[in-house]
Amino acid sequence: MIEALAFYMFASITVAAGVLVISVRNPVHSVLFLILAFFNSAGLFVLLGAEFLAMILVVVYVGAVAVLFMFVVMMLDINFVEMRQGFLQYLPIGAVVGLILLVELAVVVGGWHISPEVVAAGAAPTPDAASVTNTQALGQLLYTHYVYLFQAAGLVLLVAMVGAIVLTHRKRTGVKKQVIADQLARSAAQSVKLVKVETGKGI
Amino acid sequence: MPMAQVPNWIPAAPELFIAVMIMALLMFGVFQKHQSAADEVRTAGYVSNLSVTVLALGILITIAFSGDRVEIFNNLFVTDPFAVFTKVLVLIGAGVTIIMAQSFLVRHKMARFEYPILILFAVLGMMMMISANNLMALYLGLELQSLSLYVIASFQRDDARSTEAGLKYFVLGALASGMLLYGMSLIYGFTGSTDFVQIAQSLSKDAADGPGLGIIFGIVFILAGLAFKVSAVPFHMWTPDVYEGAPTPVTAFFAIAPKIAALALFMRVMIGPFGGLVAEWQQIVVFISMASMLLGAFAALSQTNIKRLMAYSSIGHVGYALIGIAAGTEAGIQGVLIYLSIYLVMNLGTFACILCMRRGDQMVELISDLAGLGKTHKMLALAFTIFMFSMAGIPPLAGFIGKLYIFMAAINAELYALAIVGVLASVVSSVYYLRIVKIMYFDDVTDSLDRPVEKSIGWILTLSGLFVVVLTLIPGPIMDSAKIAAASLFAG
Numbered sequence: 274m275i276e277a278l279a280f281y282m283f284a285s286i287t288v289a290a291g292v293l294v295i296s297v298r299n300p301v302h303s304v305l306f307l308i309l310a311f312f313n314s315a316g317l318f319v320l321l322g323a324e325f326l327a328m329i330l331v332v333v334y335v336g337a338v339a340v341l342f343m344f345v346v347m348m349l350d351i352n353f354v355e356m357r358q359g360f361l362q363y364l365p366i367g368a369v370v371g372l373i374l375l376v377e378l379a380v381v382v383g384g385w386h387i388s389p390e391v392v393a394a395g396a397a398p399t400p401d402a403a404s405v406t407n408t409q410a411l412g413q414l415l416y417t418h419y420v421y422l423f424q425a426a427g428l429v430l431l432v433a434m435v436g437a438i439v440l441t442h443r444k445r446t447g448v449k450k451q452v453i454a455d456q457l458a459r460s461a462a463q464s465v466k467l468v469k470v471e472t473g474k475g476i
Numbered sequence: 477m478p479m480a481q482v483p484n485w486i487p488a489a490p491e492l493f494i495a496v497m498i499m500a501l502l503m504f505g506v507f508q509k510h511q512s513a514a515d516e517v518r519t520a521g522y523v524s525n526l527s528v529t530v531l532a533l534g535i536l537i538t539i540a541f542s543g544d545r546v547e548i549f550n551n552l553f554v555t556d557p558f559a560v561f562t563k564v565l566v567l568i569g570a571g572v573t574i575i576m577a578q579s580f581l582v583r584h585k586m587a588r589f590e591y592p593i594l595i596l597f598a599v600l601g602m603m604m605m606i607s608a609n610n611l612m613a614l615y616l617g618l619e620l621q622s623l624s625l626y627v628i629a630s631f632q633r634d635d636a637r638s639t640e641a642g643l644k645y646f647v648l649g650a651l652a653s654g655m656l657l658y659g660m661s662l663i664y665g666f667t668g669s670t671d672f673v674q675i676a677q678s679l680s681k682d683a684a685d686g687p688g689l690g691i692i693f694g695i696v697f698i699l700a701g702l703a704f705k706v707s708a709v710p711f712h713m714w715t716p717d718v719y720e721g722a723p724t725p726v727t728a729f730f731a732i733a734p735k736i737a738a739l740a741l742f743m744r745v746m747i748g749p750f751g752g753l754v755a756e757w758q759q760i761v762v763f764i765s766m767a768s769m770l771l772g773a774f775a776a777l778s779q780t781n782i783k784r785l786m787a788y789s790s791i792g793h794v795g796y797a798l799i800g801i802a803a804g805t806e807a808g809i810q811g812v813l814i815y816l817s818i819y820l821v822m823n824l825g826t827f828a829c830i831l832c833m834r835r836g837d838q839m840v841e842l843i844s845d846l847a848g849l850g851k852t853h854k855m856l857a858l859a860f861t862i863f864m865f866s867m868a869g870i871p872p873l874a875g876f877i878g879k880l881y882i883f884m885a886a887i888n889a890e891l892y893a894l895a896i897v898g899v900l901a902s903v904v905s906s907v908y909y910l911r912i913v914k915i916m917y918f919d920d921v922t923d924s925l926d927r928p929v930e931k932s933i934g935w936i937l938t939l940s941g942l943f944v945v946v947l948t949l950i951p952g953p954i955m956d957s958a959k960i961a962a963a964s965l966f967a968g
Binding site: 381440 | 488495549550552593594600612627630631633642689
């Protein structure tokens, strides 16, 4: 009973926040609604018994991605009102495309038939939830069965890092950098000059 | 808690070697002193030479560890003679294009050590694609490759055309990845597995009442994604723009290694998990093959830029290679493998020629700039002529053998219409190949290209020219290894 209540609360707030993300006028508000949607989906994950995913969602999406969006929204000078012009004009055709896709999906799902052996031959059967926590269960799969994919994903991230540096990093001339050694090597004699100032006169 | 066993990694030795060397070279490049532009050029030279060595050693390791089909890493990774054959082609293509790029990069002030490293990353991704035995492994290999390619396309970052090429490639590539993933998720949903062998098994089980609509949807989406990666019509739109905008040595790399890897993946996916459904996907492959050949032939006729011309030419060549896949037989796959080996050498030679097209240290890219080459650069014009004749498929040269095997496979599989369209497209496409020869020998000299041709490019031209001429006399080794490779794809 309480579980069902919690589900409906989280689910309805997630959907409402999702709608608000794309409909509010102020981009900062829309990022804030996005964060609300993330928190509530994390709640849904907890209800499903996937605590690890819930925590990752909060740490990664709320902690990093949403903050990054906030930076982008605040730092770039984009006129969102202008971008949204023509929305109503394109709405009918967009709705038609969406409807066609929906019908197609319905047709595909209607033709769903899977032989029972296929269901049994799952790639990696889920372990008993009572014996291992789900973080441990994920780790046991990720670092054994799927270690190849794990390492490959790491390489993809490395390429992304190298690529970002290659495309954007440039050597700028005339940049003043702090060199600690130079600062320490300075002595009083190099930097302080004593001047005798006569009374009543400037330097 | 049970201890996991250390996986058997020996069959993946080439990939592991290249991955480790990439990181070593990256560290080497980063920790070199870069105080002046000359320092950067020197480091780039070191890293580029070392990368070529790494690729050469990679070929040796690939061949040394070749053997029968082995699946490792929980069946995510597979090696078989097919993988070895295509990996060697990719490694050769990448190594030679790095050598070709060296002086170009220095001349255009973009000699940075990241260039060969990104190429190595792309090669690693391609090898993972070729060896993929699972939809997830396939996707990660493909993304590793594509991400590196997007960056390399816009490597000349101060040039608007190069950045545009990278951006276009990225946006359209992301769209294609999306389609591919959607198809994969449908296949996973309907078969209950991402493993190629298990997909094939579960598809063969419900063979009696035919595959479900969802399976067909999944195959169509996967085909669309793969067709984008091999730039087959109607998913070819990005090719001319990206080939024209990217720096010339990058274009050379794009035209060779990723094409071979993506076609190898195409073969592995179509023959492996969907091998039992040839009747379902054959018509799609026949259509994209015909469309690619025709578009490659007709659209190239009106091109004036040689890089754009090569883009359309490569679309056409992909069309021919797809004929062999459409046949869906062992002979067809053998034909594709032979075609790809010849395609590799012809393109290396042609792009080496294109890299010689400069005047006063500036690259020139118009076909009309070749006017009178037969009088000013006799040897270069001769090499260019050989490659153009071979691309057109004129008998004694290698290009003819490639087309011969493909068309024979199509006729044996009773795809007569496809073979006829292929021959007709081949006739049309020889018009623009021969036009280049005509411009070189019969048009008046306007302004001579720079001399002399660099030594390394001279060697590439000589070797690939010899290969193209001599292959007809001693076709044995390539035919035999392609036969073994093709047989291994069907045995799995």
